[in-house]
Amino acid sequence: MNNVKTTVIGSYPVNVETMELMNGYFNQxxxxxxxxxxxxxxxxxxxxxxxxxxxxxxxPFVNIFTRKLKGxxxxxxxxxxxxxxxxxxxxxxxxxxxxxxxxxxxQLIGLITGPYTLTNSSVDLFYNDxxxxxxxxxxxxxxxxxxxxxxxxxxxxxxxxxxxxxxxxGKELIEIITKxxxxxxxxxxxxDVSKIIPQILEMPVDVLSHEFKGSxxxxxxxxQYTITKNICLGSVQSDNSxxxxxxxxxxxIKKGIKIFGDKISQLAPDCGQRTxxxxxxxxxxxxxxxxxxxxxx
Amino acid sequence: xxxxxxxxxxxxxxxxxxxxxxxxxxxxxxxxxxxxGEPDFDTGKKQLQNMLDISxxxxxxxxxxxxxxxxxxxxxxxxxxxSIVPKSHPFSIxxxxxxxxxxxxEYLDEKNxxxxxxxxxxxxxxxDEEREALRKxxxxxxxxxxxxxxxxxxxxxxxxxQNGANLTDAGLLDIAKNLGIKKILVDTAAMAPGDNSGAxxxxxxxxxxxxxxxxxxxxxxxVEKSKWLDDxxxxxxxxxxxxNINIPLFGxxxxxxxxxxNADIVFPIIAxxxxxxxxxxxxxxxxxxxxxxxxxKLF
Numbered sequence: 001m002n003n004v005k006t007t008v009i010g011s012y013p014v015n016v017e018t019m020e021l022m023n024g025y026f027n028q029x030x031x032x033x034x035x036x037x038x039x040x041x042x043x044x045x046x047x048x049x050x051x052x053x054x055x056x057x058x059x060p061f062v063n064i065f066t067r068k069l070k071g072x073x074x075x076x077x078x079x080x081x082x083x084x085x086x087x088x089x090x091x092x093x094x095x096x097x098x099x100x101x102x103x104x105x106x107q108l109i110g111l112i113t114g115p116y117t118l119t120n121s122s123v124d125l126f127y128n129d130x131x132x133x134x135x136x137x138x139x140x141x142x143x144x145x146x147x148x149x150x151x152x153x154x155x156x157x158x159x160x161x162x163x164x165x166x167x168x169x170g171k172e173l174i175e176i177i178t179k180x181x182x183x184x185x186x187x188x189x190x191x192d193v194s195k196i197i198p199q200i201l202e203m204p205v206d207v208l209s210h211e212f213k214g215s216x217x218x219x220x221x222x223x224q225y226t227i228t229k230n231i232c233l234g235s236v237q238s239d240n241s242x243x244x245x246x247x248x249x250x251x252x253i254k255k256g257i258k259i260f261g262d263k264i265s266q267l268a269p270d271c272g273q274r275t276x277x278x279x280x281x282x283x284x285x286x287x288x289x290x291x292x293x294x295x296x297x
Numbered sequence: 298x299x300x301x302x303x304x305x306x307x308x309x310x311x312x313x314x315x316x317x318x319x320x321x322x323x324x325x326x327x328x329x330x331x332x333x334g335e336p337d338f339d340t341g342k343k344q345l346q347n348m349l350d351i352s353x354x355x356x357x358x359x360x361x362x363x364x365x366x367x368x369x370x371x372x373x374x375x376x377x378x379x380s381i382v383p384k385s386h387p388f389s390i391x392x393x394x395x396x397x398x399x400x401x402x403e404y405l406d407e408k409n410x411x412x413x414x415x416x417x418x419x420x421x422x423x424x425d426e427e428r429e430a431l432r433k434x435x436x437x438x439x440x441x442x443x444x445x446x447x448x449x450x451x452x453x454x455x456x457x458x459q460n461g462a463n464l465t466d467a468g469l470l471d472i473a474k475n476l477g478i479k480k481i482l483v484d485t486a487a488m489a490p491g492d493n494s495g496a497x498x499x500x501x502x503x504x505x506x507x508x509x510x511x512x513x514x515x516x517x518x519x520v521e522k523s524k525w526l527d528d529x530x531x532x533x534x535x536x537x538x539x540x541n542i543n544i545p546l547f548g549x550x551x552x553x554x555x556x557x558x559n560a561d562i563v564f565p566i567i568a569x570x571x572x573x574x575x576x577x578x579x580x581x582x583x584x585x586x587x588x589x590x591x592x593x594k595l596f
Contacts, residue, residue: 018464019395021446022422026393028489028522031446059447060463073452075459 004264004296005050006289007232009188009209010111010158011272012040012055013281033058037094041101043278047285048293051107051154051266054094061113061158061272062121065090069140071126078122084136086143095151109186110152112141114159115173121161131169138176149183156186157205158272163191166199175204186232190271194221206230211270213237213244213252219259231260234270235291236284241276243283249291257295267292298574299502299548300582303509308480310438311387311413313358314587315482316511316550320578322587323357324545324567325513327389328557332364336374341557342381348560349383355568356591359560362389362417362553365397375404382413389415389440395424402434411436417553418442418484419473421457421464431476439478441469443500444486449493451500454485455507470508482551485514489522501549513551516540521555538562542570568594 014036024031040055058064066078070085091110099108115137119130127133145155157177162170178185188209193200194217200208209232212218233256236244244252256264267288273281299319307316314322328348330341345361352359361382363374382388390405392398398416405411416431416439431439445457446464459468466472473481483504487497497514504512520526520537529536538559541552545567554563568591575592578584586592 016464019422019424021464022420022442022444023393024446025420025442025444025486025488028492028518030492063463067448074448074456074462075452 003262004292005107005266006048006292007051007109007266007268008044008049008053008285009190009234009238009268009270009272010053010056010156011061011274012043012053012057013274013276013278014040014055014057015278034097037097038101039278041098043282044285045102045106047282048289049106049285051109052098052102053109053111054091054098056111056272056274058094060274061111062118065113065118065141066122069137071136072122078118080122080124080126080133082126084133084140086140089147090144092147092151095148099151107153108151110145110148110155112145112148112155112157112177114157114161115141115177116167116170117159117161131167134167134169134173135176138173142177145177145181149181152183154184154186154207155181156188156209158188160190162189162196162200163193166196170199171202171204178204186266188232188271190234191215192218194218197221197225201225201228207232207265209266209268210234211238212256214239214270216255219255223259227260227263229263230265231256231263232266232268233260233264235267236269236288238269238271238273238276241280243280244287246287246290246294249287250294253291253295298577298581300578300584301502301506301509301548303506305505305509306511308438308482308511310415310480311385313360313387314589315358318578318582318584319545319548320575320582320584320586322550323355323571323590324549325358325360325551326352326560326563326567327360327362327551327553328560328563329362329364329391329553329555330557331370331374332391332556334366336370336377338373338377341377344557344560345381348557348564349386351560351564354594355564356589356594357564357568357571358589359564360387360389360415361557362391365390365392365401366394368397368400371397371401371404375401375408375410378410379408387413387415387438389417391417395422395427398427399430402430402436405436406434413437415440415482416478419469419478420444421446421461421469423465423472428472428476431478435477438480438482439473440482440484441473442484442486443469443504449486449488450496451503454496454500454504458483458504458508481510483508483510483512484553485512487514487516487518490519490525494519498543498547501544501547505548511550513544513549513553515553515555516543517553517555534559534562538566541567545570545574
C-alpha cells in the first residue's frame with residue numbers, strides 16, 4: 001500500500017490503573033504515562049497501521065491542549081480566564097517517544113485539536129468575543145505545529161465543531177496553522193458535513209477526513225462536487241462496538257473508490273476510538289488493515 | 298490573613314468543630330500512630346495520652362490517625378481504638394490498600410465506631426468494592442485527597458474534586474456525597490519538594506473559597522521527603538513541625554502533622570499561630586474566636 005496508507009484519526013482507548021497513580025502519590029514518586037502511550041502505539045503497530053499517532057491517551061482531545069495553554073484552566077470544562085497564548089510544547093515529548101517505539105517503515109501523524117473546536121468547547125470568562133478567542137487559539141496552535149512538523153510526517157487538525165457551523169473566518173483559522181508547514185496536513189471533521197462541503201473543499205490542507213462509515217450519505221453528498229483534495233476515508237465506526245468484517249470494509253472502500261477514485265490517500269476509523277473497549281478498537285484496526293491490503297495490495 | 302466570601306461549612310465530630318472562617322476555631326491537629334507498620338500499643342497508648350494532654354493545654358483538638366498496613370493488624374488496632382481512645386473522641390483511619398479499607402470499615406461498624414470515624418481517604422484510586430463498603434458502613438466524616446496526577450497546581454486540585462480529571466466516573470466530591478458521606482474534609486495533597494509542593498498550601502484558600510469545605514493537608518510530607526535537609530540534621534524536626542504553620546496562615550482548618558511523637562512541638566507552634574491569626578481576624582474581620590480557641594487559653 002504505497003499510495004494509500006492506513007492510519008488513525010486520533011485517540012485510542014486507555015485503561016488507567018488509578019491506584020498505581022495513588023501509590024506514586026503516597027510514595028512521592030513520579031508515575032510515568034509511557035505505558036499508556038506504549039499500549040496504544042503497540043496496538044496500532046501490531047494491527048499493521050502504517051501512519052501511527054500517540055493515541056491521545058493523556059486526556060480528552062480538548063484538555064490535552066487547554067491543560068498546557070496559557071489563559072486556560074480546567075474545571076467541569078475548560079474555562080478561559082486570560083489571554084490564550086502558547087507556553088511550552090504540548091505534544092512533542094510524546095511524539096518523540098512514539099517515534100522511538102515504532103518500526104522505521106511506519107510513519108507518524110501529529111494531532112492538533114482545532115481552534116474553533118477549542119473555542120466552542122470552552123467557557124469564555126475573558127474575551128466575550130468568540131472570533132478573537134478562536135484566533136488566539138489558532139496562533140497558539142501554530143507554534144505547536146511549527147515544532148511538531150519536525151517530528152512527524154503529517155499533522156492532522158481535528159475540527160468536529162465545523163460540522164455544526166463553519167464561521168466565515170473558518171478557513172483563516174486553519175490557514176494560520178497550516179501556512180508554511182513543510183509536512184503534509186489533514187483536516188478531520190466528523191459528523192454530518194454534507195451541507196458544508198464547498199467550504200471544506202476550500203480548506204488549506206492536503207487531505208480531508210470524514211466519517212463515511214457512520215454517515216454513508218456523505219458519499220452521495222460528495223458526489224455532487226469536483227474533489228480537489230485527497231481523502232481519508234472513514235471505514236470503521238468509532239461509536240459502535242460492532243466489529244466490521246473485512247468483507248464489509250472492502251465493500252465500503254469500493255463505494256468510496258467509485259466516488260473519489262485515486263483521491264483516496266488514507267483509510268482510517270471514522271473518528272477517535274477512545275470510547276471503545278480496547279480489544280474492539282484493536283480488532284477494528286486489524287480488519288481495516290486487512291481490507292486495505294486486499295484492495296490496494 | 299483571609300476571610301472567605303463563600304459561606305464556610307463547620308462540621309462537628311464527637312464535639313470537635315472543624316472548618317469556618319479563619320480565626321473562629323482552632324486548627325485541628327491530626328497525629329499519626331503505627332505508621333511504621335507493626336503497632337506498638339504500649340508506646341501508642343502513652344503517645345496518645347500525651348497528645349490529648351497537650352491538646353487540652355493549647356486548645357487545639359487532637360485526632361489520632363491510625364495507620365493500618367496489614368490485615369493482621371486490623372482487629373488489634375480497632376480494639377485499641379475501642380478501648381484506649383476516649384469514648385467521646387474522634388479518630389481517623391489511614392489506609393492505602395483498598396481491601397484493608399473494606400475490612401476495617403466492617404470492623405468499625407461491628408464495634409459501633411463509625412460515628413467517631415474519619416475515613417482517610419477517598420481519592421482517584423477508589424475501587425468499586427470500596428464504594429460498596431462505604432455505602433454499607435458509612436463513616437461520619439471523610440478526607441478527600443485532591444491529588445490530580447495530570448495537574449498538581451491548585452486548579453488541578455479543583456479539577457479532580459469537580460470532575461475527577463477523567464480518571465474517575467465523577468468528581469471526588471460527588472463520589473463522596475453519593476456514598477452518603479455528609480462531612481467532607483479536603484486534603485490538598487502535598488507533593489515532594491520540587492514537584493509543585495507549594496501548591497498544597499496555595500490551594501487551601503482556593504478550595505475553601507470554591508467549596509467552603511474544611512481544608513488542610515499533610516505539609517510535613519514535603520519536609521519528610523527533603524534530601525536537602527540531610528545537610529541540616531538538627532533542623533529537620535523544627536522545620537517539619539513549623540511547616541504546619543502555613544496551613545492556618547493560609548486559612549486552613551486541619552494539619553496532618555506526621556508522627557504523633559511530634560505532638561509536643563507541633564501543638565504549641567500551631568496554637569501560637571492560631572493566636573496570631575485570631576488577633577488579626579477579630580480586629581479586622583470581626584471573627585470572635587470560639588471558647589475553645591488557644592487565644593482563650595492565653596488571656
